[in-house]
Amino acid sequence: MIKTLGTALLAGTMLGGTAWGQDVTLTIESWRNDDITIWQDTLIPAFEAANPGIKVVFSPSAPADYNAVLNSKLDAGSAGDLITCRPFDASLELYNKGQLADLTSLASMANFSDVAKSAWQTDDGTATFCVPMASVIHGFLYNADAFEELGLTPPTTEEEFFAVLDKIKEDGTYVPMAMGTQDQWEAATMGYQNIGPNYWKGEEGRKALIEGTQKLTDEPWVAPFVQLAKWKDYLGDGFEAQTYPDSQNLFTLGRAAIYPTGSWEIGVFNPQVSFTMGAFPPPVPNAGDTCYISDHTDIALGMNAKTAHPEEAKTFLEWVGSPEFAALYANALPGFFSLNSTAVEMEDPLAKEFVSWREKCEPTIRSTYQILSRGTPNLENETWNASANVIRGSETPEDAAKRLQEGLASWYEPQQAQ
Amino acid sequence: MAKGRPIRWHIAVFLAPAVLVYSAIMILPLFSTLNLSLFTRTEGGTAFVGLDNFRTLFGDPRWSAAFWNALGNNLWFFAVHMLVQNPIGILLAALLSSPRLRFSAFYRTAIFIPTILSFVVVGFIWKLILSPLWGIAPNMLDMVGLKSLFAPWLGKEEYALTTLALISVWQFVGIPMMLIYAALLSIPDDIIEAAEMDGITGWSQFWRIKLPLILPAIGIISILTFVGNFNAFDLIYVSQGALAGPNFATDILGTFLYRTFFGFQLQLGDPHMGAAIATAMFAIILVGVCIYLFLIQTRLRRYQF
Numbered sequence: 001m002i003k004t005l006g007t008a009l010l011a012g013t014m015l016g017g018t019a020w021g022q023d024v025t026l027t028i029e030s031w032r033n034d035d036i037t038i039w040q041d042t043l044i045p046a047f048e049a050a051n052p053g054i055k056v057v058f059s060p061s062a063p064a065d066y067n068a069v070l071n072s073k074l075d076a077g078s079a080g081d082l083i084t085c086r087p088f089d090a091s092l093e094l095y096n097k098g099q100l101a102d103l104t105s106l107a108s109m110a111n112f113s114d115v116a117k118s119a120w121q122t123d124d125g126t127a128t129f130c131v132p133m134a135s136v137i138h139g140f141l142y143n144a145d146a147f148e149e150l151g152l153t154p155p156t157t158e159e160e161f162f163a164v165l166d167k168i169k170e171d172g173t174y175v176p177m178a179m180g181t182q183d184q185w186e187a188a189t190m191g192y193q194n195i196g197p198n199y200w201k202g203e204e205g206r207k208a209l210i211e212g213t214q215k216l217t218d219e220p221w222v223a224p225f226v227q228l229a230k231w232k233d234y235l236g237d238g239f240e241a242q243t244y245p246d247s248q249n250l251f252t253l254g255r256a257a258i259y260p261t262g263s264w265e266i267g268v269f270n271p272q273v274s275f276t277m278g279a280f281p282p283p284v285p286n287a288g289d290t291c292y293i294s295d296h297t298d299i300a301l302g303m304n305a306k307t308a309h310p311e312e313a314k315t316f317l318e319w320v321g322s323p324e325f326a327a328l329y330a331n332a333l334p335g336f337f338s339l340n341s342t343a344v345e346m347e348d349p350l351a352k353e354f355v356s357w358r359e360k361c362e363p364t365i366r367s368t369y370q371i372l373s374r375g376t377p378n379l380e381n382e383t384w385n386a387s388a389n390v391i392r393g394s395e396t397p398e399d400a401a402k403r404l405q406e407g408l409a410s411w412y413e414p415q416q417a418q
Numbered sequence: 419m420a421k422g423r424p425i426r427w428h429i430a431v432f433l434a435p436a437v438l439v440y441s442a443i444m445i446l447p448l449f450s451t452l453n454l455s456l457f458t459r460t461e462g463g464t465a466f467v468g469l470d471n472f473r474t475l476f477g478d479p480r481w482s483a484a485f486w487n488a489l490g491n492n493l494w495f496f497a498v499h500m501l502v503q504n505p506i507g508i509l510l511a512a513l514l515s516s517p518r519l520r521f522s523a524f525y526r527t528a529i530f531i532p533t534i535l536s537f538v539v540v541g542f543i544w545k546l547i548l549s550p551l552w553g554i555a556p557n558m559l560d561m562v563g564l565k566s567l568f569a570p571w572l573g574k575e576e577y578a579l580t581t582l583a584l585i586s587v588w589q590f591v592g593i594p595m596m597l598i599y600a601a602l603l604s605i606p607d608d609i610i611e612a613a614e615m616d617g618i619t620g621w622s623q624f625w626r627i628k629l630p631l632i633l634p635a636i637g638i639i640s641i642l643t644f645v646g647n648f649n650a651f652d653l654i655y656v657s658q659g660a661l662a663g664p665n666f667a668t669d670i671l672g673t674f675l676y677r678t679f680f681g682f683q684l685q686l687g688d689p690h691m692g693a694a695i696a697t698a699m700f701a702i703i704l705v706g707v708c709i710y711l712f713l714i715q716t717r718l719r720r721y722q723f
Contacts, residue, residue: 068680089684182573184663185683238550240573240664246551369684377480378685381661389665394575410480 024312025055027080029073031066032299038332046328047319054312074099074304081307082316085130085300087119088369094302095122095129101303104128106314108321115203115363116339119297123371130300131321134329134336137354138194138294141251141259141269144276146174150257154280158227161283165234168257176234178256179391180242187387188380190260191228193366195282197292199223202364210371212414216405217398223285225390225397232393240392262296263354266335270348279350281357295363297339375411382407448700455693464690471694485695487666488674489702491579495670496647498583499590504639506587507594508632512624514595515602526599530592537589541656544585548572572657575667582668586653590646594639601635602628634718641710648703651676671699 028039039058047056059080061069067090073079074094083100085091094100103109104127109117112132120130142154150171155161168176181187200206200220208214214221236242236250251259252272259265269277284291301320303313319325326338327345334348337355346352368380382404389395395403409415455471457464475481510529514522532540548555550570559568571581605628613619613627651672654662660682662669677685679692 089686093686180573181664183659184661236551238556238568238570238573241548241550241570242573243545246549250551373684376685376688378683380684381682384661384683385663385665388663392573392664394665407480 023053023055024309025057026082026307026309026313026316027057027059028082028084028301029070029080030058030060030084031063031086032084033060033062035333036060042332043325043328046324047316051315051319054315056316077306079304079306081304081309081313083130083302083304085120085302087297087300087365088371089374091120091130091300091302092122095127099305100129101305101307101310102127102129103131103303103314103317106131106317106321108318111321111323111340111342113339113341115365116297116341118370119365120300120302130302131317132297132339133299133301133320134333135295135297135339136335137263137337137357138190138296139261139263139279139281139354139357140194141261141265141350142278142280143174143251143254143257144278146254146257146275147278149173154278155283156280157287157289158283158285162230165258169234174257175236175250175255176257177231178247178250178259179231179235180239180244180247181388181391182241182243182246184384184388186244186247187228187391188384189366190262191231191391192224192383192387193294193296193368194260194262195227196221196224196367197294197362197364198282198284198289199227200367201290202292202362206364206367206370209367210414212412212416215415216408217401222397222401225387225400228387228390229393229397232391235391263335263337263351266348266350266354267333270334270350277350279353281361291357291361293357293361293363294366295337295358296365296369299336372408372412375408377407377410379404379408451693451696451700454689455697458690459688471691472698475691475694475698481691484666484669484674485698488669488671491668492648492650492670494579495583495586495650496644498580499587499643499647500640502584503587503591504594504636504643507591507639508598508636510591510595511598511602512628514599526595529595532589533592535589537652538656540585540589541653544588545572545657548581573664575664578658578664579668582653582657585657586650589653593642597635597639598632601632605631634715637710637715637718641707644706644710645703648699648706671695671702675699 036058044056044058048054057080067086070079070083071094074083074097079099083094085094085100091100095102108131109128114125116132116135117128118125120132121128146168147153150167150173152164152167155164165176168174179186179190197205200209200214205214205220209216209221216222232239236256242250247256247259248265248268250256252269254273254275281291281293301317303310303317307313321340323340323342323344326340326342330336330338330344330346330351331348334346334351335354337351338344346355368383373380386395386400386404390397390400405415456466456468458467458471475485510525513519514526516522519525547553548571550556550568556565556568559565569577571577609627609631610623613623618626648671650670654668654670654673655676658668658673660673660677662673675692675695678695679687679689681687
């Protein structure tokens with residue numbers, strides 16, 4: 001009986017296989033296993049309807065394993081036709097090894113600004129190898145009900161920010177700010193990289209650091225650490241052992257008033273919270289200062305250089321670069337903002353709030369991602385450690401900055417010159 | 419000559435499967451790791467660099483600081499196990515082997531069960547128990563009026579490693595207990611009876627008669643603890659992540675190796691430096707085991723019953 005069933009199943013699959021025989025099937029490698037339903041229910045059907053003859057399969061792996069899994073699949077020649085690209089060096093290395101195809105000539109590349117493409121270009125910018133999909137914006141989420149209850153308004157300057165925190169602390173109903181140092185990356189990504197651009201003036205400071213005209217020990221780079229050191233008093237009891245999921249829960253359960261974070265939480269938090277959420281951009285040092293936000297290019301799509309169907313894959317990539325895809329994607333995943341130059345109409349109010357900052361603030365990307373994390377010690381990883389130390393108070397802002405600078409200068413030539 | 423001893427083929431035939439499997443999955447990878455540590459990655463390939471990776475590991479101030487920090491933490495991790503896990507294991511075994519103890523089978527099983535749990539489960543459960551936000555540890559201390567003693571132990575540089583070592587002790591105390599228990603049971607009754615005839619009973623019987631007889635088992639446990647601790651990785655990785663926070667206070671050789679070999683976040687993996695660390699770990703364990711085998715085990719007296 002079992003044998004017959006097995007044969008029947010086998011025959012079934014073979015029939016299924018033949019039926020689709022004429023169509024070309026493209027497989028997408030990705031780490032976004034959270035998005036599988038969005039791809040299967042929204043994005044892929046939209047593409048397939050417009051392009052008969054091409055079938056697309058979304059095949060994600062676990063986020064933490066993605067780089068390792070993808071590298072071994074590419075080396076073994078079993079990787080999918082389309083590759084979801086991590087920003088900067090991880091993808092650049094694949095391009096240099098000849099595993100990602102050059103997509104500079106793609107028509108839809110014209111839909112993206114240079115900053116949007118910078119994460120997936122060679123250092124000189126001559127070749128682009130992935131179509132930018134989305135970025136995430138850093139900022140602060142707050143419990144609007146709690147703010148109303150305590151009569152607070154979202155702060156715009158550093159001074160107001162600490163005044164608000166003081167008031168929440170005084171009242172005692174809420175933990176002023178949800179953040180822990182156990183996982184370290186919260187401190188660096190949602191702390192240092194979140195508020196930092198206001199001090200190092202976004203792209204200006206980031207580029208100066210890469211050129212070697214500014215150092216991490218300069219005032220604009222130490223200032224964010226000085227701010228972080230002050231956060232300690234406003235975090236919950238035992239924040240030293242608080243993990244990232246702990247912080248998320250603390251905020252969504254309504255126990256914390258402010259949550260330093262990024263737009264990617266919107267989609268996760270919306271179904272969980274029972275209060276109204278609001279968002280404000282990182283406060284500027286003085287009233288009237290230009291504000292800068294981290295609008296970090298995070299995800300793109302490239303083509304496996306060894307794909308058997310380069311033409312079909314390019315058709316798909318052209319569609320990914322189109323305004324149509326941008327609208328579908330940005331609305332299916334609130335908080336992941338399209339990098340397309342065409343403005344996308346979004347429905348989620350919180351996502352709209354985040355994206356509106358692009359109008360009034362200067363965008364930049366995380367300072368450690370381009371070039372500066374190529375050597376050992378790795379600047380990004382060191383920044384995690386330093387930010388967590390500074391918040392815990394076990395290292396002073398100046399010492400932390402000095403240590404980062406020494407680490408960077410130990411291998412990065414432009415920083416050695418002076 | 420024709421009547422010389424026949425070649426005893428069966429020895430080779432019977433040994434072959436074990437030798438082949440062991441070589442394929444243990445010896446070959448070991449040598450390829452050693453080999454890997456002698457190369458480095460260059461533009462478009464690898465190049466032989468001799469012992470350069472080891473020079474970097476021990477000579478470069480950053481690498482060597484990270485290495486000695488990991489080794490120091492590892493020694494402390496081992497010390498906690500030797501000072502806490504093994505004495506408690508022996509004590510539990512002595513209590514369990516007492517004929518007057520009721521429900522000893524239940525205790526034995528209950529204490530041994532954590533050993534068969536996955537590290538992931540143990541790390542997760544303890545993280546929750548000790549969590550300052552949702553954990554039961556702060557509440558339980560509060561109930562007995564000792565709330566002031568609570569600290570976010572896993573997040574404090576000065577406590578994190580000891581806390582993790584004690585969690586590991588909790589998990590593995592069943593192993594020394596079982597081994598010693600078996601050794602205690604194998605002591606013949608006539609020796610015990612003879613001791614009783616001479617008036618040696620109770621604790622004095624344990625110290626003078628039983629302990630010398632179980633010393634070889636304690637030796638084996640020590641060396642198992644040593645090898646296990648210097649290869650440890652899982653518990654730290656599960657509860658503190660690959661960066662072994664806070665501020666590398668819980669970084670042991672295993673996590674240091676993992677970070678280097680496979681890379682972490684934006685840092686790309688460096689298999690060659692990783693292999694150099696793995697080789698250093700292998701050397702440390704080899705030296706430790708040799709010290710035990712040649713200096714300690716040969717001096718342990720064995721009693722034939």
